Amino acid sequence: MTDILNGAPLVDKICKELIAKVEELSKQNIKPCLAIVRVGAKPNDISYENTILKRCDKIGVLAKQVVLTDDIPADDFYAELEKLNEDSSVHGILMFRPLPAHIDGDKARNIITASKDVDGSTDASLTGIFTDSEVGFPPCTAQAAMEILDFYGIEISGKNAVVLGRSLVIGKPVAMMLLRRNASVTICHSRTNNADEISRSADILIACTGRPESVGPKYVNKNQCIIDVGVSYSEAKQKLCGDVDYDAVSDKVASITPVPGGVGSVTSTILVKHIVEAAARQACSR
Numbered sequence: 001m002t003d004i005l006n007g008a009p010l011v012d013k014i015c016k017e018l019i020a021k022v023e024e025l026s027k028q029n030i031k032p033c034l035a036i037v038r039v040g041a042k043p044n045d046i047s048y049e050n051t052i053l054k055r056c057d058k059i060g061v062l063a064k065q066v067v068l069t070d071d072i073p074a075d076d077f078y079a080e081l082e083k084l085n086e087d088s089s090v091h092g093i094l095m096f097r098p099l100p101a102h103i104d105g106d107k108a109r110n111i112i113t114a115s116k117d118v119d120g121s122t123d124a125s126l127t128g129i130f131t132d133s134e135v136g137f138p139p140c141t142a143q144a145a146m147e148i149l150d151f152y153g154i155e156i157s158g159k160n161a162v163v164l165g166r167s168l169v170i171g172k173p174v175a176m177m178l179l180r181r182n183a184s185v186t187i188c189h190s191r192t193n194n195a196d197e198i199s200r201s202a203d204i205l206i207a208c209t210g211r212p213e214s215v216g217p218k219y220v221n222k223n224q225c226i227i228d229v230g231v232s233y234s235e236a237k238q239k240l241c242g243d244v245d246y247d248a249v250s251d252k253v254a255s256i257t258p259v260p261g262g263v264g265s266v267t268s269t270i271l272v273k274h275i276v277e278a279a280a281r282q283a284c285s286r
Contacts, residue, residue: 003152003255005227007144007265010151014269015059021276022060025283032279033062034118034272035084037095039077039103040070045096048268052094055272064090074103081111091282092118092275115281118274126168129176137274142173144266145206145227146181148257154204154225157182162199164188164215164243165208170229174206195219207243215244217252226256229263 022032034056038045049065056063066080077099084093093116099105114124114136120143125136137143149156161183165171175185183204188195190209199205199219207215208229220226230243242259250256257263 002250002253004250005148005152005225005255005257005262007148007257007262010148010266011269013151014147014266014273015055018059018061018269018273018276021280025276025279026060028283030279030283031062031089032060032092032275033064033090034092034094034275035064035066035087035090037066037068037080037084037093039068039072039096039099041067042096049096051268052271055268056275059272059276061272061275070100072100072103077103078108078111081108085111085113085116088282090116091278092116092271094119094271095121097121116278118271118278120173120274126173129173132180137277138177139169139173140267140270140274141170141208141229141263142177143270144263145170145174145229146177147270148227148263148266149204149225152255154255156204159183159203160186160201161204161206162186162188162202163206163208164195164199164219165206165210165229167208167210170208171206174208178204178206209243211243212241213243213245216248217245220249220253222252222254224253224255226253227263228257228259231259231264 036049053063084090093112097105109121110123112122114122117125117136120137120139128135129138161178163171163175166187166189175187179185186198188198196218200221205224205226212232226244228242228244232241234241240260
């Protein structure tokens with residue numbers, strides 16, 4: 001019988017741990033604070049922002065909303081980020097992307113100081129992942145995938161892991177994080193020959209292709225653990241779906257994360273975890 005790796009129990013565990021850490025920090029007069037930087041009012045941004053605000057409130061983390069107009073001059077936008085860097089009461093910065101075309105997104109994300117890059121989007125944070133150093137934070141989705149594996153006791157060391165996708169948001173970072181844990185890692189992408197055959201050999205399969213339900217039965221084996229990172233809306237099925245064809249493969253593998261209710265449910269909690277960790281690092285550096 002397939003084990004369903006739901007995110008909710010892990011979220012509950014992390015939240016309890018974070019509430020205790022926030023209480024400890026409050027004894028040192030430190031109140032973890034996130035600055036959310038949003039340009040305009042895109043529905044997806046607002047929806048995720050509301051999720052983050054609820055999570056912060058539950059854990060006791062302050063949230064500062066910095067809402068800017070779509071026509072803000074680029075230099076003024078960069079200056080807003082610099083102000084947040086210099087604000088000692090702000091421990092983490094979340095900047096929604098993509099930004100308007102007149103703002104250089106790469107320049108903007110790299111203005112954020114690594115110690116406040118709780119979303120793991122800067123080059124400095126990504127360098128930390130590739131060099132095994134504690135510079136910044138890993139991307140939240142990549143860490144969410146890893147924490148699900150740990151929470152459910154999925155062995156990583158010595159196992160064959162295949163990552164379907166090579167983006168800097170999830171594919172490459174999670175591959176490096178698996179490698180750090182002594183997995184043998186293969187990255188497949190849109191130009192990979194025989195990606196299905198390679199995937200079938202995996203003990204752990206991380207699906208982050210960005211293509212809805214593109215991973216079917218020919219990619220899997222009965223002993224495999226699948227972490228499905230994707231999330232899309234299927235017009236045909238009138239529901240959210242992942243990169244894995246869940247209905248077609250869920251009874252053919254050892255364990256799998258559902259969509260919704262899997263990786264996505266953990267990701268926002270990891271963001272808040274990073275904020276608390278950033279505040280704790282500041283406390284240690286005093």
